[in-house]
Amino acid sequence: MNAKKSQKIAFAVLLATTLVVVLPVLIIIIVIIKEGIPAINWQFLTTMPSNGMRSGGIFPAILGTIYLVLLSVIIALPVGVMAAIYLNEYAQDNLLTRIIKLSIVNLAGVPSVVYGLFGLGLFVIFLKFGVCLLSGALTLAIMELPVIITTSKEALSSVPLSFREVSLSLGVSKWQTIRYVVLPHALPGIMTGTILSIARIAGETAPILFTAAAFYIPRLPGSLLDQIMVLPYHLFIISTQIPNMPSKLTYGTALVLLMLVLTMNLTAIVIRTYFRKNKKW
Amino acid sequence: MVDKITVHNLKCWFGKVQSVKNLSLAVKENEILGIIGPSNSGKTTFLRSLNRLNELNPNYRQQGEILIDGKNIAHGNPEMLRKRMGMVFALPLSLPMTVLENVIYGPKRHGIKSKKELEELAERCLRAASLWDEVKDRLKESALKLSGGQQQRLCLARTLAVEPDIILFDEPCSGLDPISTAKVEETMIELKKKYTLVLVTNNVKQASRVSDRTAFFLMGELIEVAITEKLFLSPEDKRTEAYITGRFG
Numbered sequence: 103m104n105a106k107k108s109q110k111i112a113f114a115v116l117l118a119t120t121l122v123v124v125l126p127v128l129i130i131i132i133v134i135i136k137e138g139i140p141a142i143n144w145q146f147l148t149t150m151p152s153n154g155m156r157s158g159g160i161f162p163a164i165l166g167t168i169y170l171v172l173l174s175v176i177i178a179l180p181v182g183v184m185a186a187i188y189l190n191e192y193a194q195d196n197l198l199t200r201i202i203k204l205s206i207v208n209l210a211g212v213p214s215v216v217y218g219l220f221g222l223g224l225f226v227i228f229l230k231f232g233v234c235l236l237s238g239a240l241t242l243a244i245m246e247l248p249v250i251i252t253t254s255k256e257a258l259s260s261v262p263l264s265f266r267e268v269s270l271s272l273g274v275s276k277w278q279t280i281r282y283v284v285l286p287h288a289l290p291g292i293m294t295g296t297i298l299s300i301a302r303i304a305g306e307t308a309p310i311l312f313t314a315a316a317f318y319i320p321r322l323p324g325s326l327l328d329q330i331m332v333l334p335y336h337l338f339i340i341s342t343q344i345p346n347m348p349s350k351l352t353y354g355t356a357l358v359l360l361m362l363v364l365t366m367n368l369t370a371i372v373i374r375t376y377f378r379k380n381k382k383w
Numbered sequence: 384m385v386d387k388i389t390v391h392n393l394k395c396w397f398g399k400v401q402s403v404k405n406l407s408l409a410v411k412e413n414e415i416l417g418i419i420g421p422s423n424s425g426k427t428t429f430l431r432s433l434n435r436l437n438e439l440n441p442n443y444r445q446q447g448e449i450l451i452d453g454k455n456i457a458h459g460n461p462e463m464l465r466k467r468m469g470m471v472f473a474l475p476l477s478l479p480m481t482v483l484e485n486v487i488y489g490p491k492r493h494g495i496k497s498k499k500e501l502e503e504l505a506e507r508c509l510r511a512a513s514l515w516d517e518v519k520d521r522l523k524e525s526a527l528k529l530s531g532g533q534q535q536r537l538c539l540a541r542t543l544a545v546e547p548d549i550i551l552f553d554e555p556c557s558g559l560d561p562i563s564t565a566k567v568e569e570t571m572i573e574l575k576k577k578y579t580l581v582l583v584t585n586n587v588k589q590a591s592r593v594s595d596r597t598a599f600f601l602m603g604e605l606i607e608v609a610i611t612e613k614l615f616l617s618p619e620d621k622r623t624e625a626y627i628t629g630r631f632g
Contacts, residue, residue, distance in 0.1 A: 194441065268476045268538075271436060272489035272545050273466030282492065283478060 134356050141354025155318065155344050160355055162322055166235075166330035167362065169323060170314060171304050173239035174246060179296055181243075182250030186292075189251070190258040191280055210248035215308040217245050222312040236326040238314020245309060246299040253295025257288035290377035297370035301363050307334040317343075333359045384411040387549060387579045388433065393447035395428050395603075397440060402428045404603040405447075410549075415571060415580040417594025417611065419587055421626065425603035426583040430551050433581070434468045435461045451549070466493070469542030473554040475534035477526035482518050485526045485537055489545035504544055512540035513570045532563025536570065550574065552582040556589060568593050587627050591615050599623045 145159055152158035193199040221241030231237045261284045269279040303309075316329035317339060323330045337355045340347050388410040395403035403425040410416045418426050431437045432445060435456065449456050456464050466489075478485055486505040487495075495501055505522070509515040514536040518529065526537055535555060542550060552571070556564040571580060571593055584590050590597045591611060598608035599620070607614065607623045618624045 264472065264474070264476050265478060267436060267439070268472065268478060268541075269488070270439070270461075271434060271465055271470040271472075272492070272541065273462045273464075274489060274492045275462055278492050282488075287479070 131360070134353055134360055137349065138353035138355075138357030141350040142357065146351075146354060147358070150320070151318065155340050156347060156351070160333070160336060160358065162319060163331040163333045163336040163355070164358065164362075165322060166315075166332045167304060167334075167359075169235060169330065170238050170242065170310065170332055171300050173235065173326075174242035174303065175296060175300055177239060178243035178246040178250055178299075182247050182296075183254050183292060185247075186251045186254035186258060187280060187285075190255045191276070191284070206248050206251055209244075210252070213308075214245065214306050215311075217241055218309040218312050220244075221309060226313055232327060233313060233316070233329050234327045235314055235323055235330050238310045238330070238332075241309045241313045242303045242306070245303050245306070246296075249299035249302065250292075250296055253298070254288070254292045257291025257295065258284060260291065261287045290373060294370045294374045297366050297373070301366035301370070304366065305334050305359060305363050307338055310335060333362070384414065386410070387412040387452065388581075389450040389453075390429075390433075391448050391450075393429070393432060393449065394445065395425070395432055395437065396442075396444045397428075398442040402603050403432070406600075406603070406605050408598060408605055408608060410579060410581055411596075412579050413575055413577075414595040415575050415582055415593055417590035417597040418581065418583045418600060419585075419590045419597060419626070420600035422585070423602070424600040426600050427553055428603075429600070430470075430553055430581060430583050433549075433551060434465050434470055436465075436470070466545050467547045468549045468551060469545065469547035470551040470553065471535070471538050471542055471555045473557050475531050475538055475558065477529070477534045477537055479525070479527060481523050482526045482529065482537060483522040486540050486544050488541060493545065505540075508540040508543040509537075511543050511570075511574070512536045513566060513573075514540055530563070532559050532566060535559060535563065535567060539567070539570065547578070549579045549581070552580065552584075554583055554585055557585060564589070587629075599626060601626070 147159060147164065148161050149159035150162060151160065189199065189202065193202070218241065221237055221244075225231045225237035225240050226233055231240075265283050265287070266279055269283045270276070274282075307315075310332055314330055315332050315335035319329060319331055333355065337352070337359060340355065341352050386409040390406060390408045393403055393406045394401065402423070406425070406429065408429075418429070420426050428437060433449060433456075437443045437445070438461065451464075451468075478488060480488070483502070483505055486508055487501045490501060490504055495504070506515060506519075509518060514533060517533060518537070521529075526534060529537060535558075539550075539555075556567055559567065568589065571582065574580060575595075582590070582594055594611050596608060597611045597614045599606045599614070599618075599622075601622055607618060607620045609619075614623065615627060618627065
C-alpha cells in the first residue's frame with residue numbers, strides 16, 4: 103500500500119468514527135422532535151394529567167422539576183462557591199487540602215443511584231424529612247457540588263494574580279480583595295458552571311426516585327415537605343408503567359425535558375461567550 | 384536628612400533560590416532612591432520585601448530586619464504597612480472599573496463613605512499624579528480605555544489616594560513611550576517634596592535623571608550606593624562602571 107492510499111484510508115476511518123459520535127445525538131433529537139411536537143400545546147404544558155396519565159398535561163411535573171432544580175441550586179451554590187474560595191484562595195498545599203480535592207473528584211464519579219440511596223438514608227429516614235421536595239433538592243445539591251466547586255475554582259484562579267497584588271498593595275485586606283476584585287471577575291465563570299451543573303441534574307431520575315418523586319399527585323406542591331412530580335420520573339412512569347399510553351404524550355414529555363436541559367446549556371454558552379467577548383484584560 | 388527606611392542584612396529566598404544576599408541599605412526621608420541593576424539582581428524582590436508582598440508566595444523565606452521610622456515591619460500587620468507604603472507596578476495595572484472607581488478603590492475599602500469626600504480626594508490625587516486635566520471629563524469611563532501612560536499615572540493616583548508616606552516604583556516606565564515616561568518622571572520629582580520614593584528601574588538614564596541617590600544591585604548584592612552624580616561620574620566599583628557604561632547587563 104502506498105503512502106497516498108493509506109493516508110486516504112486513515113482519513114476515511116477517522117471521519118467515520120467522528121460521525122459515529124454525532125449520529126446518535128442527531129437521531130435522538132430528530133426523532134423526539136418529530137414524534138413529540140404534535141403533543142405540545144398550551145393545554146399540555148399547563149394542565150394536570152387526567153384519565154390515569156393517558157391524557158391531559160404535564161404541568162405538575164414541569165413545575166416540580168423547576169422547584170426541585172431551583173431549590174437545589176439555592177442550597178448548592180453558596181456552599182460550592184465558598185468551598186471554592188477556600189480551596190483557591192486560602193488552602194495551603196497540605197494533606198487535608200489534598201484529601202478535600204480527592205473527595206471532590208470522587209464525589210463527581212459516584213453513580214447517581216448511590217446518591218439516591220444516600221439521600222434516602224440521610225434526609226428521608228435519618229433526618230425524617232420524608233420523601234419530599236426538600237429531600238430531593240438536598241440530594242441533588244450534593245450531586246451539583248463537585249461541578250460547582252471545580253468550575254468556580256477555575257474561574258477564581260483565572261483572575262490575574264496582578265489584580266490581587268494591586269488591591270493588597272493598597273492595604274486592602276485579603277477578604278476585601280476577594281470580595282471586591284476577585285469574585286466580581288470570576289462571576290461569569292461561576293454562573294456558567296452552575297448552569298451546566300443544573301442542566302446535568304435536571305434530567306436525573308435515580309437520585310430523586312427514593313427522595314422526592316411521586317407517581318401521581320392530584321395537586322400542585324405547596325410546601326417543602328410535599329412529594330412532587332418531576333419530569334424524568336414522570337417520563338419513566340408513563341413509558342413503562344401505564345398500559346395503552348399514547349406515544350405522542352411520551353415523546354411530548356421527553357421533548358419538554360430535552361428542551362429544558364438544552365435551553366440551560368445554551369444559556370450557559372451564551373453567558374460564557376458574552377463575557378469572553380467583553381473580557382478586557 | 385533622617386533615614387526613613389533602614390534595611391539590615393536582608394536575605395531572601397524563593398524555595399532554594401536566594402535572590403537577595405545579605406543586603407543593607409537606608410532610604411532617607413523625601414529622597415528618591417534609584418535602584419539599578421541587570422535582571423535577576425534582586426531589585427524587585429528587595430522592593431517587594433519592603434511592603435511584604437513577597438509573602439504571598441508560599442515558598443518565600445526571609446532573614447534580616449527592615450525598619451520604617453525605626454519600627455520593625457515584621458511586627459505590625461501587613462495591611463497597615465501597605466497602606467502607608469504605596470506601590471506602582473511595572474505594567475499599568477488598572478482594575479477593570481471606571482477611572483474614578485480605580486482612584487477611590489482603596490479609600491472606600493478603608494471606610495470612607497461620603498461620596499463628596501471621595502470625589503474631592505480623587506481630584507486631589509489625580510492632580511498630584513498630573514492626570515486631572517486629561518481625565519476630568521472621563522471619570523465615568525472604563526480605566527482600560529486610557530492610554531498606557533495615563534493608566535500608569537492613574538495607578539499612581541490610586542496609590543496616593545490611600546495617603547502613604549512612601550511610594551515604591553517597580554520599573555514604572557518599562558511599558559511607556561518617551562513622552563509618557565517624561566510625564567511620570569516629572570510627577571515623581573514633584574512628589575518627593577511630600578513623599579519618600581524608591582525607584583527600581585532597568586533604565587540607567589532614568590535613574591540618573593530622577594534619583595537623588597542611586598544603588599547598584601548585582602546578583603542579589605548591593606555593589607555600591609552613592610549620590611547619583613557621583614555614582615555616574617566616578618563609580619568606585621569596576622562592575623558599576625561597566626554596567627552604567629553599557630558594557631554588560
